[in-house]
Amino acid sequence: MERRLERTxxxxxxxxxxxxxxxTININSDGIIARKAGKSYLDNLIIEGHVDNNTPGTYDIVYKINIDGKEHKRTRTITVIDENS
Structure with missing residues (x-):
């Protein structure tokens, strides 16, 4: 079991x-977990995309991290809503 946790x-x-x-919305590293075997990899985090909080629409933010030569990628969708429309 311990060996499997080292690879997770x-x-x-x-x-x-x-x-x-x-x-406003923060798309920085707050709330992100990037760990393997108890070691944090947040220093290697790359964030791509932006949110225009003044323009209604759907925005994808891509979070990427390289851990031991393998890229891991997650996408978060932020929807900006105009309640007056």
Missing amino acids: VYFIVPENTSIRVGE
């Missing part, structure tokens, strides 16, 4: 979410 990669990003026009 935990790469977790925040859930998809919706915000209102003008509301």
Whole structure:
């Protein structure tokens, strides 16, 4: 069991979410877990994409990390909603 845990990669990003026009959202490393065998890999985190919180729409944020030569990628979708439309 211990040997299997040494190989297990935990790469977790925040859930998809919706915000209102003008509301801010952080897409940085807050709330992200990137670990293997008790070691954090957040220093290697790459975040791609942006959210225009003034324009309604759907935005994909891609979080990538390289652990032991293998790229792991997760996508988070942020939806900006205009409640006046």
